[in-house]
Amino acid sequence: GAVVSQHPSRVICKSGTSVKIECRSLDFQATTMFWYRQFPKQSLMLMATSNEGSKATYEQGVEKDKFLINHASLTLSTLTVTSAHPEDSSFYICSASSLGYEQYFGPGTRLTVT
Amino acid sequence: RKEVEQDPGPFNVPEGATVAFNCTYSNSASQSFFWYRQDCRKEPKLLMSVYSSGNEDGRFTAQLNRASQYISLLIRDSKLSDSATYLCVVTPGPSGGSYIPTFGRGTSLIVHP
Numbered sequence: 028g029a030v031v032s033q034h035p036s037r038v039i040c041k042s043g044t045s046v047k048i049e050c051r052s053l054d055f056q057a058t059t060m061f062w063y064r065q066f067p068k069q070s071l072m073l074m075a076t077s078n079e080g081s082k083a084t085y086e087q088g089v090e091k092d093k094f095l096i097n098h099a100s101l102t103l104s105t106l107t108v109t110s111a112h113p114e115d116s117s118f119y120i121c122s123a124s125s126l127g128y129e130q131y132f133g134p135g136t137r138l139t140v141t
Numbered sequence: 142r143k144e145v146e147q148d149p150g151p152f153n154v155p156e157g158a159t160v161a162f163n164c165t166y167s168n169s170a171s172q173s174f175f176w177y178r179q180d181c182r183k184e185p186k187l188l189m190s191v192y193s194s195g196n197e198d199g200r201f202t203a204q205l206n207r208a209s210q211y212i213s214l215l216i217r218d219s220k221l222s223d224s225a226t227y228l229c230v231v232t233p234g235p236s237g238g239s240y241i242p243t244f245g246r247g248t249s250l251i252v253h254p
Contacts, residue, residue, distance in 0.1 A: 120185075
């Protein structure tokens, strides 16, 4: 299957700081990238959908000014968690899709805000 | 009614057993269907796509029933390594105007010796 990388895999930051997470499709061009969040023992929650060159579409309840998404190219999307708080601690996973078919997931980023 | 529903389980089965999961979906315009597997604290990995004619990959068989709007996953000869959460994913096609996939909450499978 296609390969999607995510960086960093784990990050610990202090409350109030910002954290950027990168998601790259390594061997295909991703027309759409998705950002998910998963709390322990809960299901994946879609945060936003990002199409290359256009603004991301956020799910209800997700603050677009807090979770900044940039999808500058067909192989790279970034999620910046601004002014992080402990309640933002979670497992953030990106996925990439080409023309709406299978999604390929990155390995996830475990964010801990202290 | 939720868009994609799965029995959360857990399904607790012995090694070698056959186990089946169903997943129902509400959007009749859905075009693409997938089963993913997610291990604890890991990202989901694509297990198999589900085609109208059904498809089989080794011990795994997936089927689609459009009339009743459900997909199924059958695992034969269960292995300990099959223990995971199985996620059903449904995606509308172009006629739905969006490719945003909808995930089920997952079905937990525990295979014991």
